[in-house]
Each structure stands twice: as C-alpha cells, then as structure tokens.
Amino acid sequence: MISLHVETFKDEITSIGAIHLFQPPEHRHFIAQKEFYEELRVLGKGEHEARSPDRKHPEKAIKKFAAWLQDISDPTSVGFDVNQHLNSLKILSSRYNAQVFNPRIIIELQEVCYVVMSINASEIPKIITLDNIIEYAGLASAPSPCNSLEQARLESEVLSRLMHGKSLYKAYCKEQFPVPEYIL
Secondary structure: OEEEEEEEEOOEEEEEEEEEEEOOOOOOOOEEEEEEEEEEOOOOOOOOHHHOOOOEOHHHHHHHHHHHHOOOOOOOEEEOOHHHHHHHHHHHHHHOOOOOOOOOOEEEHHHHHHHHHHHOOOOOOOOOOHHHHHHHOOOOOOOOOOOHHHHHHHHHHHHHHHHHOOOOOHHHOOOOOOOOOOOO
C-alpha cells in the first residue's frame, strides 16, 4: 500500500511524498518500509522558491518516482483526496512518458474515517475534512507549513490508528498523542 501526498501550485506539482506501508499477514499493524520525497521545479510562472534550480526538473522527478514504485507489489493507494493526487501524477507522467502506477484500489481517508465513526456511533460532521480526521484520530493539526512527505507520514499515522488502533511513528507516541479509546 502506498500513502501518497502531492503538493501543487497553480496546477503544477511542487513535491511528491510517498510511503510504502506493508502489513505482514500475521500482524494487525502497518510497517513503514520505505519513503520517497522529491521537490519539483515549476517551469512556468510561479513562486520564486518553486522555480529554484535546487529542485528537480519534473521529468527527472516523475521518472525517479516511477522507478521507486517498481519494487512495490501492492499498488493500493491511500490518502486524503488521493484521487486528486493521482490525477496530478497521471498528467505529469503522461507529459514525460513515464510509467507511474495505476492503483488497483484507492482508499480515501475520508471514507475510512466515516466507516470508523459509524461503527463507533460517533457524531459524523457534514463535511469530513482532514482536520476532522486528524482530531478524531487523537492527533494535533497538521503542521504548517509542511511538505508532502510530512503530510504522507501524518496520513499514514491516521490510517494506522483508524484501521488498527495503533500508532505507526514514534513522533506520534502514546504519551503525547494517545490513540483515543473509542478507536480501540
């Protein structure tokens, strides 16, 4: 499974963050196996920082991401608004003729949270935002500013808590951010 987050600026990808989450058959938890992070240069008009030569050319970045994906056997993709992120990646990959994965299953965090809230008889907000989900999972708001890898980590942590009632990263340890009892 791949936790995916893409940052954009005016319809151009500025960074890609992804985490390969593995769930051993004998365990009820995820293991973050490997991570991908790349900042992309915006080629058109845009913020000065996004046009920095320190960032990778979009073609090199998308091909590097495609290569990173080659070793992942389960192309399931998960995240908040992950369909939007996948569409941005498809557009970029078609522009540079890169073969980026086509997930067989797409899991939106909004849907997972809705199901968990329903099972736990929790009050469901009219609109399930990322902040609602993060709060429901017992975490603090997303750091601002944050990059796409930090966002993918946070979304992976939320997924682990919602699906397994367990924390994934030490940064979200039980003492500072305990998993709420209503999820367990």
